[in-house]
Amino acid sequence: MSDRKEELDRRVKRTRRVIRDALVALIREKGFESITVQEIAARADVNRSTFYFHYRDKLDLLEQSTEEMLEAFKEALQVPSEQAKACTFTGIASATRHFVHIAEHADFYRVMLREVGLPCFSKQMKRAIEETFYQKFDTAQTDEREAQAPREILVAYVASAHFGLIEWWLDHDLRYSASYMVEVLNRLVKFGPLHAPSLDEALRA
Structure with missing residues (x-):
């Protein structure tokens, strides 16, 4: 794997991690149902397009996050x-x-x-x-x-x-x-x- 590919993979993992952490923090504060994608993106300090590049919606984020953590x-x-x-x-x-x-x-x-x-x-x-x-x-x-x-x-x-x-x-x-x-x-x-x-x-x- 090239250094460029490794760096890209690290960035992707880092981005997904901060988005997941934002979801977890917001769930603790207000519950899953009340959270919006905009709030998740703002808490993670990413724009909405970045969020939608990785996930369809907040439910997809929840499902992918639990699957990744279970693995x-x-x-x-x-x-x-x-x-x-x-x-x-x-x-x-x-x-x-x-x-x-x-x-x-x-x-x-x-x-x-x-x-x-x-x-x-x-x-x-x-x-x-x-x-x-x-x-x-x-x-x-x-x-x-x-x-x-x-x-x-x-x-x-x-x-x-x-x-x-x-x-x-x-x-x-x-x-x-x-x-x-x-x-x-x-x-x-x-x-x-x-x-x-x-x-x-x-x-x-």
Whole structure:
């Protein structure tokens, strides 16, 4: 890829990012239904023609933004094949990376899971987590007969707990670090909520 093409791609990504950030900020202030394209463009400091070059309307902006963020979330969840067998069930390597991703885009996730409350977005996040856990089961070649519950139930339980921790973390202003949240999640999955050992205070943010 040429330097010129790389610079163009960076500019496009930067423009789309500021437009998306403007949408998120305005949704928090006044709700999605009340927002106009002009307000989004003004908040992003771009003209309307720039907005319409990237999006048809505000609904298209919302849909594309959620799709792009969901893809980034899925990518952050993935574990490199050479690390997969060494990971615990939740996968510290990937889980830390995707908790970091959540932190970097905390305003977006708060808005989409709370202010807008998109059911399809939360369901897709949960499905992405479930799919990742299924892959880890397969990679680790876990014998389902040795598990405490059928694979489908275990994966559903862990995915729901995982997603619940993400929501709690966002609701409490990222009180703990990404690595701390992953450690908590792993211990809860491994030992259960009543028997998980306490974490060293040094792990806290």
